[in-house]
Amino acid sequence: MKFISVFYGLFLLSILGIYWTVANQKLRLWTLLIASIVFYSSWHIQYLPLLLVLTFINFRLGLEIGKNTSPGQHSQNWKISNEDWQIAQADWNLTRLKILWFGVILNIGLLLSFKYLPILLKWLFDLSINSPEAAFKLTTPLGISFFTFECIAYLIDVYRGAPATDQFLNFATYKLFFAKLISGPITRYHNLAIQFDTVRFPTADRLAEGLWLIARGAVKKGILADNLGIFVDLCFGNLQRAGSADLWLATFAYGLQLYLDFNGYVDIARGSALLFGLVLPENFDFPYFSNSIADFWRRWHITLGDWLRNYLYFPLGGSRRGLLRTCGNLLIVMIIAGIWHGSAWGFIIWGALHGLALAVHRLTDAMSDRFKILNLFWENPIGIVFAWFLTQLMVFTSWIWFRLPNVQDSAFVIQHLWGHPADEQFAEKVYVEALNLSQYQLSYLLIVIAILMSITYAFKRGMKLEFSWPIKLVFVPLCFYAVWLLAPEGSLPYIYFDF
Numbered sequence: 142m143k144f145i146s147v148f149y150g151l152f153l154l155s156i157l158g159i160y161w162t163v164a165n166q167k168l169r170l171w172t173l174l175i176a177s178i179v180f181y182s183s184w185h186i187q188y189l190p191l192l193l194v195l196t197f198i199n200f201r202l203g204l205e206i207g208k209n210t211s212p213g214q215h216s217q218n219w220k221i222s223n224e225d226w227q228i229a230q231a232d233w234n235l236t237r238l239k240i241l242w243f244g245v246i247l248n249i250g251l252l253l254s255f256k257y258l259p260i261l262l263k264w265l266f267d268l269s270i271n272s273p274e275a276a277f278k279l280t281t282p283l284g285i286s287f288f289t290f291e292c293i294a295y296l297i298d299v300y301r302g303a304p305a306t307d308q309f310l311n312f313a314t315y316k317l318f319f320a321k322l323i324s325g326p327i328t329r330y331h332n333l334a335i336q337f338d339t340v341r342f343p344t345a346d347r348l349a350e351g352l353w354l355i356a357r358g359a360v361k362k363g364i365l366a367d368n369l370g371i372f373v374d375l376c377f378g379n380l381q382r383a384g385s386a387d388l389w390l391a392t393f394a395y396g397l398q399l400y401l402d403f404n405g406y407v408d409i410a411r412g413s414a415l416l417f418g419l420v421l422p423e424n425f426d427f428p429y430f431s432n433s434i435a436d437f438w439r440r441w442h443i444t445l446g447d448w449l450r451n452y453l454y455f456p457l458g459g460s461r462r463g464l465l466r467t468c469g470n471l472l473i474v475m476i477i478a479g480i481w482h483g484s485a486w487g488f489i490i491w492g493a494l495h496g497l498a499l500a501v502h503r504l505t506d507a508m509s510d511r512f513k514i515l516n517l518f519w520e521n522p523i524g525i526v527f528a529w530f531l532t533q534l535m536v537f538t539s540w541i542w543f544r545l546p547n548v549q550d551s552a553f554v555i556q557h558l559w560g561h562p563a564d565e566q567f568a569e570k571v572y573v574e575a576l577n578l579s580q581y582q583l584s585y586l587l588i589v590i591a592i593l594m595s596i597t598y599a600f601k602r603g604m605k606l607e608f609s610w611p612i613k614l615v616f617v618p619l620c621f622y623a624v625w626l627l628a629p630e631g632s633l634p635y636i637y638f639d640f
Contacts, residue, residue, distance in 0.1 A: 142183040144409045145363045145624065145632060152180070157416055161342060170314045170337060173417065180319035181283075188282035195251070196316045199292040200309055202244040206237050206296060207305025237300060244296045248289040255281045257484050284323040286481060286640055290448055291316065295330045297452055303331055311337055320413040324406050324637045326424040327444035333419065340418040347415060349610035349617075354412025356620035361405030362635070363628035365590065369398040370633045372583065375571045377545060380553055384563025386580065387571075388554050393587055395544050396537045400429065402636045403442070427598045429536075432529040434498040437536060449474050460503075468503055472496035482640050487546030494539045 142149050156176040160169050182189055282288075299305045306312050315333050343351065376383050376391035383391070407424040414421045428441035438446045453474045460467040472493065479492020509515040518524040538555075545551040572579055578586070600606045608616070 145359050170310050174314045177317040177319040184283050196313050200312045203299045203305040205240050207299045241300045245293055248292045252289045287325045290327050320410040326422050327448055336419050343418055346610040349613045351412045351415030352617045353613035354408045356617040358405040358408030359624045360620050361401040363624040366398045366402035367629050367633045369394045382564035382567040385558055385561040387563055388558055392537055396540050406635050430598050432525055434502050434532055468500035471499040485546030486548045487542040487551050491539050491542040498535050
């Protein structure tokens with residue numbers, strides 16, 4: 142059941158009608174849970190039992206970690222020495238830690254099994270592309286990465302002192318909520334659980350905002366991302382024929398496609414949740430206007446960045462153990478982020494590049510603190526523009542390894558970014574027959590998209606201006622009509638479904 146489809150619209154309206162008709166909160170949660178099960182079944186029904194079992198296991202592990210069985214809690218008459226109390230408390234904390242590690246290893250082990258067992262089998266047994274190993278890779282459960290990340294976050298939060306829930310219905314609804322199940326945003330349990338208990342029928346401006354998020358997400362995905370994706374696929378699918386100018390255009394187009402595709406999905410997810418009176422976290426904050434790689438990661442896939450920071454970077458020591466250790470931690474975290482995205486070497490290289498960029502940024506910050514002239518340079522307009530240019534050049538060129546995780550393909554693109562003419566038939570097949578646009582017209586189109594993003598950024602972040610809710614309601618049907626009219630036939634799958 143695709144987000145941009147009549148079926149999803151009917152599904153959403155039907156569930157909303159049932160959800161707001163019943164007054165009992167438990168019945169509302171049951172409505173959401175059953176709807177989520179139906180939604181996931183429309184994609185991968187064979188893996189639904191796995192998700193349900195994992196949900197129950199993590200629920201039980203959270204209860205075990207959250208139990209307080211330290212001495213003195215069960216009986217006020219229990220006399221115990223301070224030394225014995227400390228020993229018993231240490232033993233119990235060790236038990237909690239073991240349970241936590243069991244849960245983390247279980248979730249990570251499952252994730253790695255689906256993502257990396259096929260390639261491991263290929264390395265060990267040299268399996269062919271038509272082997273059962275290849276088929277196994279194609280059936281990796283949708284959303285398993287986001288699902289396991291949320292489970293790990295919940296267990297660690299409980300270990301750190303957050304209360305464990307004893308309401309399985311609440312936990313299962315949180316885990317399987319269809320709006321965020323497949324591609325996030327990664328949401329912490331306690332943030333959503335509080336909303337379950339206090340949900341109210343949305344006000345007019347909330348309803349308008351939810352519909353507007355769905356409509357603009359459909360435009361981002363259906364019109365912009367999917368049409369850009371046609372050119373990206375054609376260009377990166379014919380590397381031997383593409384010229385340097387084509388490769389640069391495809392690199393820039395893919396960066397925009399990836400952002401608009403994923404951001405469009407999150408907009409629809411957040412808009413859908415808002416209609417149920419629930420607020421999901423934002424996942425993007427104009428990342429292509431960042432003037433440092435650290436700022437980029439505060440704005441790009443925000444919930445993943447928060448997860449990496451809270452559950453990897455800080456436990457590794459963060460920035461508390463010196464500059465070199467900080468740089469090493471940043472490199473480790475980003476390499477792990479690359480491994481999470483996929484098993485190919487290109488993802489690891491992409492993660493390593495971002496890790497090195499973050500380390501260089503941290504070293505540059507340290508030097509700027511020592512040398513006033515450097516600090517003055519980065520703070521003046523020329524330095525800001527230069528920093529923005531370097532940041533985006535690094536981000537967009539690193540997307541090559543992300544889009545073409547096969548090292549031979551991505552290395553080929555890097556080597557042919559300069560001075561490589563295109564095959565004569567390439568322009569005819571791609572620009573004339575497939576796109577009905579010239580290379581210059583496509584360039585102008587990409588520039589127009591960038592200008593529109595700049596205008597949106599200026600209004601929202603610079604002047605703090607947004608449409609009022611009546612205007613949003615006026616634009617909603619116009620957006621849907623534009624998608625129906627301009628979206629390519631057979632919409633492309635969401636890119637982050639692969640991760």
